[in-house]
Amino acid sequence: MNNKKFEVFVSQISEKDEHKKTKGYKKLSPKMKNAVDHIMKNMHNKPQNFLNSFDTSIKDTATKFKVTKNELMDYFEKELFAVM
Numbered sequence: 001m002n003n004k005k006f007e008v009f010v011s012q013i014s015e016k017d018e019h020k021k022t023k024g025y026k027k028l029s030p031k032m033k034n035a036v037d038h039i040m041k042n043m044h045n046k047p048q049n050f051l052n053s054f055d056t057s058i059k060d061t062a063t064k065f066k067v068t069k070n071e072l073m074d075y076f077e078k079e080l081f082a083v084m
Helices: 006-012 030-045 047-065 069-083
Strands: none
Touching: 030 047, 030 069, 047 069
């Protein structure tokens, strides 16, 4: 049997598209889905920097995908409370 360190095993589990399975995500417009996907991709690529720059990421993504900052914040708040 091949023994792996826990860190190696966990890093192989892909949770990259896990957010797409939620009810809230499925109800979004295509434009909002693209914006959320963009934010999640950024978070996945640089998790250590993401929390420090969350507001900036929301603002930049809202401008890029032509959605409002409030729409994005509302989505993430709803998803956060759905998990709790």
